[in-house]
Amino acid sequence: xxxxxxxxxxxxxxxxxxxxxxxxxxxxxxxxxxxxxxxxxxxxxxxxxxxxxxxxxxxxxxxxxxxxxxxxxxxxxxxxxxxxxxxxxxxxxxxxxxxxxxxxxxxxxxxxxxx
Amino acid sequence: xxxxxxxxxxxxxxxxxxxxxxxxxxxxxxxxxxxxxxxxxxxxxxxxxxxxxxxxxxxxxxxxxxxxxxxxxxxxxxxxxxxxxxxxxxxxxxxxxxxxxxxxxxxxxxxxxx
Numbered sequence: 001x002x003x004x005x006x007x008x009x010x011x012x013x014x015x016x017x018x019x020x021x022x023x024x025x026x027x028x029x030x031x032x033x034x035x036x037x038x039x040x041x042x043x044x045x046x047x048x049x050x051x052x053x054x055x056x057x058x059x060x061x062x063x064x065x066x067x068x069x070x071x072x073x074x075x076x077x078x079x080x081x082x083x084x085x086x087x088x089x090x091x092x093x094x095x096x097x098x099x100x101x102x103x104x105x106x107x108x109x110x111x112x113x114x115x
Numbered sequence: 116x117x118x119x120x121x122x123x124x125x126x127x128x129x130x131x132x133x134x135x136x137x138x139x140x141x142x143x144x145x146x147x148x149x150x151x152x153x154x155x156x157x158x159x160x161x162x163x164x165x166x167x168x169x170x171x172x173x174x175x176x177x178x179x180x181x182x183x184x185x186x187x188x189x190x191x192x193x194x195x196x197x198x199x200x201x202x203x204x205x206x207x208x209x210x211x212x213x214x215x216x217x218x219x220x221x222x223x224x225x226x227x228x229x
Binding site for chain 2: 108
């Protein structure tokens with residue numbers, strides 16, 4: 001079992017729909033949760049960043065983390081064709097004393113917003 | 116534009132060869148990360164440097180090595196290349212290299228091994 005599971009899609013929805021993207025994970029040490037957006041042939045760019053459980057909203061985007069279920073979600077409201085991209089979840093553990101071991105990514109969900 | 120630069124954009128080489136990928140972090144960032152992205156494995160963490168010193172190691176093969184120089188740019192060296200090394204290689208940077216920080220990704224180097 002991979003540490004982070006993410007449905008690769010493609011997920012195709014009409015413009016204006018609410019999109020729900022999800023990841024599950026197995027490592028209970030993960031404390032920091034991120035969503036990156038990656039356009040074709042570009043580097044990933046950070047969309048949302050959440051620490052531990054809870055919700056975070058930024059414009060049309062809402063990130064949810066449920067650590068008890070090891071499940072994270074990204075919701076996109078009023079989806080636009082420009083939202084068409086691959087969405088990658090990522091997470092990392094906290095080691096208290098600082099340092100980092102890089103991010104563990106899901107494989108990404110390819111999202112298509114139909115005009 | 117994240118502020119992280121990578122060269123070259125594309126690289127085509129043959130099996131058994133050696134290549135060097137270069138990364139310049141964002142101004143003020145001390146930490147550099149290298150990632151490999153392939154269709155079957157997704158985006159995987161290879162190695163992290165902080166202010167010239169190796170800080171963390173991920174799934175990096177022994178044929179691969181990296182270093183960070185005093186001016187903070189970093190190079191990833193890939194040797195004895197195999198067909199399976201064909202992938203996108205990304206560099207990311209952050210200010211202090213901690214878990215609490217955002218990592219900013221460069222545009223990547225696309226490597227094709229023939």
